[in-house]
Amino acid sequence: xxxxxxHPSRVICKSGTSVKxxxxxxxxxxxxxxxxxxxxxxxxxxxxxxxxxxKATYEQxxxxxKFLINHASLTLSTLTVxxxxxxxxxxxxxxxxxxVGQPQHFGDGTRLSIL
Amino acid sequence: SQxxxxxxxxxxxxEGKNLTINCTSSKTLYGLYWYKQKYGEGLxxxxxxxxxxxxxxxxxxxxxLDEKKQQSSLHITASQPSHAxxxxxxxxxxxxxxxxxxxxxxxxxxx
Numbered sequence: 001x002x003x004x005x006x007h008p009s010r011v012i013c014k015s016g017t018s019v020k021x022x023x024x025x026x027x028x029x030x031x032x033x034x035x036x037x038x039x040x041x042x043x044x045x046x047x048x049x050x051x052x053x054x055k056a057t058y059e060q061x062x063x064x065x066k067f068l069i070n071h072a073s074l075t076l077s078t079l080t081v082x083x084x085x086x087x088x089x090x091x092x093x094x095x096x097x098x099x100v101g102q103p104q105h106f107g108d109g110t111r112l113s114i115l
Numbered sequence: 116s117q118x119x120x121x122x123x124x125x126x127x128x129x130e131g132k133n134l135t136i137n138c139t140s141s142k143t144l145y146g147l148y149w150y151k152q153k154y155g156e157g158l159x160x161x162x163x164x165x166x167x168x169x170x171x172x173x174x175x176x177x178x179x180l181d182e183k184k185q186q187s188s189l190h191i192t193a194s195q196p197s198h199a200x201x202x203x204x205x206x207x208x209x210x211x212x213x214x215x216x217x218x219x220x221x222x223x224x225x226x
Binding site (some may be wrong): 034040049095 | 217
């Protein structure tokens with residue numbers, strides 16, 4: 001079964017709306033989670049590293065005020081796209097770091113469409 | 116620039132043909148992972164390679180990691196339409212310890 005649950009899987013909303021995406025680790029504690037963004041026909045680009053109990057580390061070019069990340073517990077990280085606009089429409093996916101030597105566990109992603 | 120480069124960027128092959136996808140890094144990698152994906156859907160984990168020179172196979176897919184742990188190849192034998200999709204290599208880079216993805220290879224298999 002899935003070890004990382006990402007919700008919602010699909011969001012369609014109006015421009016100006018803020019959207020929150022949740023990423024939960026189900027059977028393990030994840031001190032570190034990663035958030036990615038994917039445009040059509042492109043690879044997954046790392047947006048930020050989410051660390052439990054501390055501020056997220058954002059990649060160059062990613063607006064931290066636009067993409068708010070909160071990792072308040074060892075099993076939950078949230079990504080909030082604030083005042084979303086059509087250019088924010090994309091596929092967002094999270095991952096959680098598992099045991100040493102094991103692959104990352106990925107959520108199933110969220111398709112965000114801003115009208 | 117992307118730290119993990121994949122080649123080719125896209126590939127169209129006839130069903131039954133063999134193919135190879137490469138993933139190259141300028142830095143030593145702490146393990147190399149291969150995934151398959153369709154845009155807008157989750158990742159399907161294929162294989163994990165951790166040791167230099169390691170080679171793994173699953174069904175018709177074989178992946179290798181070179182001795183320096185900077186280059187990996189994914190080989191598909193007798194390709195089928197079901198192999199179509201985006202293939203991504205992923206790795207933790209030395210120094211930054213971030214989990215990043217390669218540039219991706221879009222595979223299309225013609226029946």
